[in-house]
Amino acid sequence: MPHPLHLAVALDTPQCSGRAAHDTVHDAAHVVALARLAERGGLTFVTLGDGFGRPGLDAPAVLARAAPATEHIGLIPTVTTTHTEPFHVSTTVATLDWVSRGRAGWAVEVSTTEADAALFGRRPAAPPAEVWAEAGEVADVAARLWDSWEDDAEIRDRATGRFIDRDKLHHVDFTGRTFSVRGPSIVPRPPQGRPVIAVDATDEPAREVAAAHADLALVRVEDPATAWTVREELRDRAATHGRDPGHLLVFASLPVELDDAADGAGLADLIADWRAAGAADGFHLRPADPGRDLALVVEATAPVLRARGLLRRPGHPGGTLREHLGLPRPASRYALARETA
Amino acid sequence: MTPTTPTTRTPRKQIRLAAHFPGVNNTTVWAVPGSGSQIDFASFEHLARTAERGLFDFFFLAEGLRVREHKGRIHDLDVVGRPESLTVLAALAAVTEHLGLAATVNTTFNEPYELARRLASLDHLSGGRAAWNVVTTSDAFTGENFRRGGYLDRAARYTRAAEFVSVARELWDSWPDGEAPRPVDHRGEHFTVRGEFTVPRSPQGHPVIIQAGDSFEGREFAAATADVVFTRHSGLDAGRAFYADVKRRLAAYGRQPDHLAIMPGVTFVLGDTAAEAQEHAAEIRRQQVSPQNALLAAEQIWGVDLSGYDPDGPLPDFDPDPGSELAQGRVRIADPKAVADKWRALSRAKGLSLRETVIETTGRQSFIGTPADVAAQLDAFVQTDAADGFILVPHVTPGGLDPFVDRVVPLLQERGVFRTEYTGTTLRAHLGLPPQPVRAAGKGPTA
Ligand SMILES: Cc1cc2nc3c(=O)[nH]c(=O)nc-3n(C[C@H](O)[C@H](O)[C@H](O)COP(=O)(O)O)c2cc1C
Numbered sequence: 079m080p081h082p083l084h085l086a087v088a089l090d091t092p093q094c095s096g097r098a099a100h101d102t103v104h105d106a107a108h109v110v111a112l113a114r115l116a117e118r119g120g121l122t123f124v125t126l127g128d129g130f131g132r133p134g135l136d137a138p139a140v141l142a143r144a145a146p147a148t149e150h151i152g153l154i155p156t157v158t159t160t161h162t163e164p165f166h167v168s169t170t171v172a173t174l175d176w177v178s179r180g181r182a183g184w185a186v187e188v189s190t191t192e193a194d195a196a197l198f199g200r201r202p203a204a205p206p207a208e209v210w211a212e213a214g215e216v217a218d219v220a221a222r223l224w225d226s227w228e229d230d231a232e233i234r235d236r237a238t239g240r241f242i243d244r245d246k247l248h249h250v251d252f253t254g255r256t257f258s259v260r261g262p263s264i265v266p267r268p269p270q271g272r273p274v275i276a277v278d279a280t281d282e283p284a285r286e287v288a289a290a291h292a293d294l295a296l297v298r299v300e301d302p303a304t305a306w307t308v309r310e311e312l313r314d315r316a317a318t319h320g321r322d323p324g325h326l327l328v329f330a331s332l333p334v335e336l337d338d339a340a341d342g343a344g345l346a347d348l349i350a351d352w353r354a355a356g357a358a359d360g361f362h363l364r365p366a367d368p369g370r371d372l373a374l375v376v377e378a379t380a381p382v383l384r385a386r387g388l389l390r391r392p393g394h395p396g397g398t399l400r401e402h403l404g405l406p407r408p409a410s411r412y413a414l415a416r417e418t419a
Numbered sequence: 420m421t422p423t424t425p426t427t428r429t430p431r432k433q434i435r436l437a438a439h440f441p442g443v444n445n446t447t448v449w450a451v452p453g454s455g456s457q458i459d460f461a462s463f464e465h466l467a468r469t470a471e472r473g474l475f476d477f478f479f480l481a482e483g484l485r486v487r488e489h490k491g492r493i494h495d496l497d498v499v500g501r502p503e504s505l506t507v508l509a510a511l512a513a514v515t516e517h518l519g520l521a522a523t524v525n526t527t528f529n530e531p532y533e534l535a536r537r538l539a540s541l542d543h544l545s546g547g548r549a550a551w552n553v554v555t556t557s558d559a560f561t562g563e564n565f566r567r568g569g570y571l572d573r574a575a576r577y578t579r580a581a582e583f584v585s586v587a588r589e590l591w592d593s594w595p596d597g598e599a600p601r602p603v604d605h606r607g608e609h610f611t612v613r614g615e616f617t618v619p620r621s622p623q624g625h626p627v628i629i630q631a632g633d634s635f636e637g638r639e640f641a642a643a644t645a646d647v648v649f650t651r652h653s654g655l656d657a658g659r660a661f662y663a664d665v666k667r668r669l670a671a672y673g674r675q676p677d678h679l680a681i682m683p684g685v686t687f688v689l690g691d692t693a694a695e696a697q698e699h700a701a702e703i704r705r706q707q708v709s710p711q712n713a714l715l716a717a718e719q720i721w722g723v724d725l726s727g728y729d730p731d732g733p734l735p736d737f738d739p740d741p742g743s744e745l746a747q748g749r750v751r752i753a754d755p756k757a758v759a760d761k762w763r764a765l766s767r768a769k770g771l772s773l774r775e776t777v778i779e780t781t782g783r784q785s786f787i788g789t790p791a792d793v794a795a796q797l798d799a800f801v802q803t804d805a806a807d808g809f810i811l812v813p814h815v816t817p818g819g820l821d822p823f824v825d826r827v828v829p830l831l832q833e834r835g836v837f838r839t840e841y842t843g844t845t846l847r848a849h850l851g852l853p854p855q856p857v858r859a860a861g862k863g864p865t866a
């Protein structure tokens with residue numbers, strides 16, 4: 079495994095945790111404090127889930143609020159593609175990348191419930207195969223919109239009075255099954271070129287979307303052997319999509335519930351074992367109680383992994399989420415096409 | 420008896436101030452030293468912090484959902500591109516404490532449930548500082564970026580906008596403090612929204628609503644629904660007429676005149692002397708209207724290709740093409756023939772070239788003078804009911820507001836017409852708006 083081991087954490091408050099949790103899901107300051115704690119602990123990124131029928135604030139807004147309060151950590155909110163506008167999704171994620179100076183990601187999610195559909199009243203709920211097919215198209219068009227401004231499109235040429243070189247802005251002219259987008263984006267190309275796309279690839283049909291479009295697949299698995307198998311499968315499928323399998327990182331997503339430092343150290347042992355088995359590029363921890371569990375991960379788990387040389391020291395100043403993950407910054411497909419034309 | 424103690428005066432109207440981030444428009448000068456990034460967060464942070472240092476009511480972001488085109492090609496002579504407003508404002512909430520945070524968001528290309536949730540989220544995470552500038556701009560050109568696509572005529576735009584805001588208010592009211600959320604069941608002409616809102620009532624109850632349309636429908640919509648009107652009527656006479664017209668409409672909706680603040684968008688230029696300010700202003704207008712921009716401005720009026728024209732020569736002597744589709748993604752010019760006539764008359768009377776005419780007609784700043792002159796003019800506008808305050812549009816990013824905050828704000832404070840500290844925590848409080856009551860609707864079918 080060529081990459082260093084990465085630790086990441088979900089900041090979601092599980093829905094079943096009662097009244098106190100009910101208050102914290104609407105408290106952005108709580109999430110910001112957790113993101114800062116995760117950063118101090120040297121974690122690579124945090125995720126924040128979202129959905130229209132779930133209590134809580136808009137996840138990209140909360141992580142945008144966290145961006146100026148943090149320096150290094152990646153910020154990956156869930157954004158649903160089912161009832162939303164692909165154009166707005168792409169500009170929101172691009173803007174999160176700008177305000178975080180290149181630390182944004184996007185966890186692609188869908189909605190299959192009638193309850194969500196009724197909140198919009200535009201179309202009935204659809205089965206997973208249909209909405210995931212659409213999600214794949216949204217991920218595709220978002221990446222095209224991020225590419226639609228070449229990196230050096232802004233020229234501010236005083237002699238000709240031109241602010242941009244318009245030959246470096248491109249219509250994307252995408253037509254999908256349920257929508258079309260003309261482009262170009264209204265947001266200049268984000269710092270990472272393309273913010274990191276994450277997909278929970280535990281089940282089909284999301285796994286197929288991950289293989290085709292994700293930089294980061296999160297897989298909920300119970301043992302290292304299964305994790306290893308899923309990782310191999312995802313990498314093979316990425317290759318059949320013409321992708322470099324090394325550009326799809328697979329993270330094992332594990333529920334954690336820690337009572338004390340001994341539990342934290344035990345988690346480190348488990349992660350080290352999974353790692354030794356080649357099960358995953360990183361570990362996405364889903365705490366039962368983020369306030370309690372994350373503190374133990376930072377104080378008890380991370381130092382043990384670091385002492386064994388499996389985790390980088392916290393800080394790794396500057397740098398984008400892609401850089402931290404060891405993923406290359408993609409060139410704009412339109413710049414490449416123009417150069418080869 | 421000390422002769423310097425002023426005698427009791429009638430209380431003077433307090434001026435509201437907002438800062439517009441300079442951007443995709445033709446007042447932003449991008450080619451001068453000191454003009455910085457239009458996209459880096461640092462620029463937004465600088466302007467927002469400056470506005471907060473100046474104790475401003477709010478910071479304002481405009482919106483455009485399709486890159487503008489001219490003659491079938493992307494318009495390249497002004498600033499192009501900007502980040503998405505609500506995400507920028509959520510980040511700015513982290514670096515400001517009191518400043519209101521206003522986003523322009525269109526009602527044609529959004530859905531009420533999602534947008535109401537995003538706005539309520541901003542209100543929560545900023546501690547009650549969110550505002551929404553409700554715009555209805557809709558054209559087939561912009562629609563090509565969206566699922567719903569298409570075009571709505573003005574009447575349908577505003578019925579959709581009115582229903583949109585009303586559904587949003589219903590959602591914002593549906594989860595009162597300390598109670599359980601109650602289901603919303605809205606079935607209207609434009610929207611069917613059924614279910615529970617997942618965000619409890621936010622600190623302001625409802626974010627502050629701003630409106631920026633000028634038609635009859637736009638004014639009625641403002642009178643019925645808005646807390647602030649953002650207007651282009653920045654002259655004294657036009658301002659007074661607009662002010663009287665909109666305030667007069669409030670009574671029909673059971674509202675008081677001071678429940679709606681009228682804030683024209685204005686520009687300013689300062690100098691140590693009046694002459695220096697005028698000179699500086701003229702220089703800025705020349706920078707704003709490059710020869711290429713002058714031709715383009717004329718093409719937008721005439722609706723035809725004028726690339727063969729000399730910007731330093733005369734205006735076209737024929738009449739505009741009223742049905743032209745030359746300029747896309749801009750607010751339409753209502754009566755191009757009238758504008759062309761006005762321009763030609765001016766050019767004849769003063770012997771002005773095409774470019775000089777454009778500079779003369781479109782570039783003039785609203786307030787030019789010494790800080791004392793500008794403070795006096797702003798005060799006079801407000802005291803004589805041409806405005807309740809101003810949305811200041813600096814011409815340079817990000818430092819264009821600093822001279823105003825450093826030199827004019829203290830003079831407004833000396834005049835007793837502008838706050839010397841923030842006394843409230845929410846934008847509603849800054850604007851002196853009444854708290855937003857929870858509507859009885861939804862308490863139960865028999866209530
Ligand atoms: C001062 C002012 C600022 C405006 N800013 C925006 C904007 O940022 N984005 C937008 O889409 N429309 C903007 N508009 C357009 C209006 O909201 C409205 O859609 C347009 O004026 C047409 O409406 P009307 O027919 O009522 O004038 C603005 C209008 C005014 C007067």
